[in-house]
Amino acid sequence: MPPETSELVLTEPGAIGPCHVGPDALLGIKRQQTNPTRWNGQRWHPFAAALRDGGIELRENIAACGTFATDAGGTAYGLPHGVVIARSAAQVSALLKAAQQFRVPVTVRGGGLTTEGESVAFGGVLLDMTGMSRVLHVDTEALTVRTEGGIFWHSLAEELRRYGMDYLSAPLNLTSSVGGTLGVGGIDVNSPRLGCSADQALALQVVTPRGDIVECSDTQNAELFQRVVLGYGQFGVITEATLKIRRYTPLRMHYFYYDSLRTAVEDMQLLNRNDASDYSGILTIMDCAVNLLVAFDSDERETAFRANWQSKLRGHGEPGFALCMLRRYALRPWKLPEAWYLLQRKRELFPEFRRSEYMHDGLMYDRTVVFSRAVWKFWGSKQMVIPDLATSAEKFAEAVERGNAVCRKYFPHYTLYCVGIRLRPEHKPHYEMSCIPPDAEGWAYGCEFEPMMDDRVYSRDYLQSFKNAIYDIGVELGGSYYRFGGMMKGYIRRVFGDEVVDRHLAMKREADPAMILNRDVIF
Amino acid sequence: MFDFVINTPAAHKSYSDCSGCGLCTLVCPVWRRKRDLQHSPLGWAKALQHGAAPGDLVDALWNCTLCRACDPVCPERIDVSGMILKLRAQLVHPQTAVLQGRMAAQARRPAPACQEKTALLAGEALRAHPALLSRITALLDKAGVLVVAHDDGADISLALEAGVTVSPERLAALIEPLRRADKVIVADGLLLPYLAQWLPAARIFSLGETLSSLEIIRRNLRVTDLYVIEPRAYHADYVRLIKYYDRLRKERGCDFNLDLQRIAIPATVRGLPQRLGLMVPDDDAQASWVLHGRSITRIVVESLEDRAAFEKVSNVPVVHLAELADSLRR
Ligand SMILES: Cc1cc2nc3c(=O)[nH]c(=O)nc-3n(C[C@H](O)[C@H](O)[C@H](O)COP(=O)(O)OP(=O)(O)OC[C@H]3O[C@@H](n4cnc5c(N)ncnc54)[C@H](O)[C@@H]3O)c2cc1C
Ligand code: SF4
Ligand code: SF4
Numbered sequence: 001m002p003p004e005t006s007e008l009v010l011t012e013p014g015a016i017g018p019c020h021v022g023p024d025a026l027l028g029i030k031r032q033q034t035n036p037t038r039w040n041g042q043r044w045h046p047f048a049a050a051l052r053d054g055g056i057e058l059r060e061n062i063a064a065c066g067t068f069a070t071d072a073g074g075t076a077y078g079l080p081h082g083v084v085i086a087r088s089a090a091q092v093s094a095l096l097k098a099a100q101q102f103r104v105p106v107t108v109r110g111g112g113l114t115t116e117g118e119s120v121a122f123g124g125v126l127l128d129m130t131g132m133s134r135v136l137h138v139d140t141e142a143l144t145v146r147t148e149g150g151i152f153w154h155s156l157a158e159e160l161r162r163y164g165m166d167y168l169s170a171p172l173n174l175t176s177s178v179g180g181t182l183g184v185g186g187i188d189v190n191s192p193r194l195g196c197s198a199d200q201a202l203a204l205q206v207v208t209p210r211g212d213i214v215e216c217s218d219t220q221n222a223e224l225f226q227r228v229v230l231g232y233g234q235f236g237v238i239t240e241a242t243l244k245i246r247r248y249t250p251l252r253m254h255y256f257y258y259d260s261l262r263t264a265v266e267d268m269q270l271l272n273r274n275d276a277s278d279y280s281g282i283l284t285i286m287d288c289a290v291n292l293l294v295a296f297d298s299d300e301r302e303t304a305f306r307a308n309w310q311s312k313l314r315g316h317g318e319p320g321f322a323l324c325m326l327r328r329y330a331l332r333p334w335k336l337p338e339a340w341y342l343l344q345r346k347r348e349l350f351p352e353f354r355r356s357e358y359m360h361d362g363l364m365y366d367r368t369v370v371f372s373r374a375v376w377k378f379w380g381s382k383q384m385v386i387p388d389l390a391t392s393a394e395k396f397a398e399a400v401e402r403g404n405a406v407c408r409k410y411f412p413h414y415t416l417y418c419v420g421i422r423l424r425p426e427h428k429p430h431y432e433m434s435c436i437p438p439d440a441e442g443w444a445y446g447c448e449f450e451p452m453m454d455d456r457v458y459s460r461d462y463l464q465s466f467k468n469a470i471y472d473i474g475v476e477l478g479g480s481y482y483r484f485g486g487m488m489k490g491y492i493r494r495v496f497g498d499e500v501v502d503r504h505l506a507m508k509r510e511a512d513p514a515m516i517l518n519r520d521v522i523f
Numbered sequence: 524m525f526d527f528v529i530n531t532p533a534a535h536k537s538y539s540d541c542s543g544c545g546l547c548t549l550v551c552p553v554w555r556r557k558r559d560l561q562h563s564p565l566g567w568a569k570a571l572q573h574g575a576a577p578g579d580l581v582d583a584l585w586n587c588t589l590c591r592a593c594d595p596v597c598p599e600r601i602d603v604s605g606m607i608l609k610l611r612a613q614l615v616h617p618q619t620a621v622l623q624g625r626m627a628a629q630a631r632r633p634a635p636a637c638q639e640k641t642a643l644l645a646g647e648a649l650r651a652h653p654a655l656l657s658r659i660t661a662l663l664d665k666a667g668v669l670v671v672a673h674d675d676g677a678d679i680s681l682a683l684e685a686g687v688t689v690s691p692e693r694l695a696a697l698i699e700p701l702r703r704a705d706k707v708i709v710a711d712g713l714l715l716p717y718l719a720q721w722l723p724a725a726r727i728f729s730l731g732e733t734l735s736s737l738e739i740i741r742r743n744l745r746v747t748d749l750y751v752i753e754p755r756a757y758h759a760d761y762v763r764l765i766k767y768y769d770r771l772r773k774e775r776g777c778d779f780n781l782d783l784q785r786i787a788i789p790a791t792v793r794g795l796p797q798r799l800g801l802m803v804p805d806d807d808a809q810a811s812w813v814l815h816g817r818s819i820t821r822i823v824v825e826s827l828e829d830r831a832a833f834e835k836v837s838n839v840p841v842v843h844l845a846e847l848a849d850s851l852r853r
Contacts (some may be wrong), residue, residue, distance in 0.1 A: 072542075
């Protein structure tokens with residue numbers, strides 16, 4: 001049913017307007033993206049003058065602004081009025097105080113690896129946090145690191161490795177930043193055991209939207225800590241972080257191949273429930289070749305897995321799976337093009353995961369480098385559409401199967417990436433209105449659905465319809481999403497309900513009266 | 524006709540193909556110093572994609588050190604350093620006339636033809652250390668087939684770096700005398716891929732690889748050494764050399780200036796202003812970063828520039844690769 005009136009309702013800046021996507025909309029119907037409008041530039045000049053008087057460098061030239069015109073998604077485009085490179089908490093504080101005073105929006109950007117325009121500035125200031133990217137202190141006794149918030153995870157890894165240390169878990173892309181990730185989640189193939197990156201944060205230095213510089217943790221200013229961790233940058237700019245670290249270990253990798261998504265998901269969950277592996281995740285070539293990767297930090301853990309769990313997995317080794325495929329396509333000759341694609345893909349992908357410079361004596365030395373470089377090489381492009389679903393363990397297999405059906409409908413080729421996230425019961429307050437589904441206990445599970453564009457050009461509407469079809473499943477299952485901000489913010493009320501969203505909106509208004517910080521990401 | 528564009532499969536890709544992944548930023552020494560994306564290929568590529576012109580990026584373009592670390596990491600296979608040189612060619616450097624004058628003078632004085640099978644292009648830095656140069660020639664000339672080229676193209680290298688066009692006459696003056704050589708060893712890593720293209724019949728090697736493959740040097744590498752690979756040559760022939768140095772690591776057990784992506788971390792940060800002598804190099808922070816957290820007792824360098832940088836910030840001995848053979852004799 002179409003809405004009764006199509007009148008445009010004007011909304012106060014910062015407030016959530018009526019949902020643009022009607023609850024009765026048909027699944028898969030093309031819809032427009034909820035791209036925010038550009039800020040009108042009111043009082044920009046006195047604001048810019050105030051910043052410069054305060055000694056803050058503000059760049060307004062096209063080279064500076066153009067650098068940040070889009071994010072990794074490449075579907076949202078917007079130019080800031082000016083760019084500030086973060087250099088210190090005091091500078092960020094002065095910037096935010098002026099922004100409150102002149103009501104100028106500030107968009108914070110770390111690695112810019114969002115895909116829904118969350119780190120794109122539609123006018124106002126773009127605050128580039130990568131200017132604050134130094135490691136401040138590594139404590140190899142207490143197993144912690146204090147770092148500036150704009151550091152790329154990979155730069156942090158480079159520094160930690162000089163001490164024989166490693167971070168716990170981080171996104172597999174090398175160039176997301178610590179601050180940007182703590183705000184959204186951060187999922188790694190060891191997250192089934194160690195949790196998400198946001199759970200590694202022990203303490204943060206935050207500059208609040210009003211410009212106060214506050215240290216917070218579970219014991220100090222706990223309420224701010226709860227809101228900033230997994231808070232999508234709504235409640236403050238993370239300028240420094242204390243994170244847990246661990247001793248570095250190379251990996252013993254195992255790969256199991258399945259032709260059924262559900263079986264692979266069930267086996268992965270079996271491993272997670274029984275703490276049978278240190279790393280696990282599923283990476284697929286469509287739903288035809290489903291790879292469950294399992295890895296270990298030590299010989300002991302690997303031996304225990306071999307003894308107790310390996311025989312319980314229903315996946316095959318490479319030769320066994322090749323036989324399965326042979327049988328499958330011999331009986332379905334009309335599907336030979338698909339078989340050909342699988343073969344081609346295998347030829348490209350497999351050597352990348354076994355490059356000799358990253359493997360010594362059968363051990364993988366730089367898993368994040370291996371995985372992340374492969375991610376960029378095979379899945380990266382100027383336009384990336386990666387909708388996802390996050391659910392409780394119980395609902396996950398259904399979510400994956402339904403999402404897979406959507407992928408099949410929209411694209412000839414695609415990849416699914418599934419991984420679990422160990423939850424920390426004491427962090428429940430952090431998880432509210434985040435990527436962690438409200439009903440998840442013990443583990444949450446996430447699946448990314450990534451179409452392969454294969455040099456084809458798709459309209460933005462087509463891609464948006466695809467995303468909507470995936471996101472609609474999340475609403476129906478009562479789950480959540482890793483990417484629910486920016487252009488997908490229309491889903492926030494649908495998935496979390498008015499009560500929760502209004503409570504957070506009230507907190508946001510209190511913390512950020514002019515609603516300047518990361519406007520249009522959530523609120 | 525000679526071509527100044529390196530003919531790799533990536534040569535046709537440019538900034539317009541940049542996905543913005545940022546892997547180049549992670550390895551860029553200039554970005555590391557400035558923490559400013561405008562000083563990284565990601566920053567230039569995105570700025571150019573969204574309306575900037577090369578003239579808007581002048582400082583950043585001149586500051587690039589051409590270490591080529593960004594080339595092998597780029598998943599889009601953009602010839603990033605080639606792109607930088609092309610962009611530089613669109614700017615006119617104030618020293619253009621001086622560089623052209625140097626090349627014209629050199630072209631008027633063609634060098635005699637190399638009569639031997641192997642030619643060494645020693646470069647200015649090595650020429651300034653005659654004792655080390657003669658040590659190197661003695662080491663390499665076991666079979667008496669090596670000649671030190673009179674013309675090692677130092678002016679061409681600088682012109683390439685500055686985006687100044689090299690005339691066909693000047694190029695011919697460099698190349699023709701080398702035609703008889705079937706092996707060319709070059710100390711200036713920037714020239715390596717160009718020579719490979721200009722002299723397709725010859726095998727071109729870096730001085731670092733050549734010296735480190737000598738048993739007399741190799742066997743003196745210790746487990747507690749930090750071996751510093753010269754980045755320009757290494758990144759220009761990355762796919763092959765990564766395997767070469769991996770074998771050396773396995774054999775000798777020494778540490779390398781390689782990061783987790785197996786990219787050589789440069790020990791210096793010298794952009795065009797430093798190379799042209801317009802600014803004093805300040806490599807201390809970068810050289811210290813290479814050493815940070817490593818337990819080593821000696822630094823072994825392939826390039827003299829790196830030796831100078833480490834000597835300023837380190838209290839362990841810094842030796843040139845060629846000097847390892849000396850220590851054997853003592
Ligand atoms: C190719 C690719 C692969 C990916 N792989 C993974 C993966 O394996 N696992 C995973 O978890 N995610 C993955 N992601 C998603 C991405 O890693 C996350 O969105 C990411 O962690 C964001 O970090 P960032 O630094 O890029 O943040 P940005 O994109 O810059 O920002 C994210 C949000 O946080 C805000 N923000 C940024 N910095 C700060 C700060 N210092 N303080 C406060 N707010 C801030 C921004 O305004 C924005 O709203 C992938 C994305 C891509 C494109
Ligand atoms: S060549 Fe070196 S200095 Fe220049 S952009 Fe690439 S990595 Fe940076
Ligand atoms: S590595 Fe290549 S694709 Fe990635 S940001 Fe740099 S230039 Fe662009």
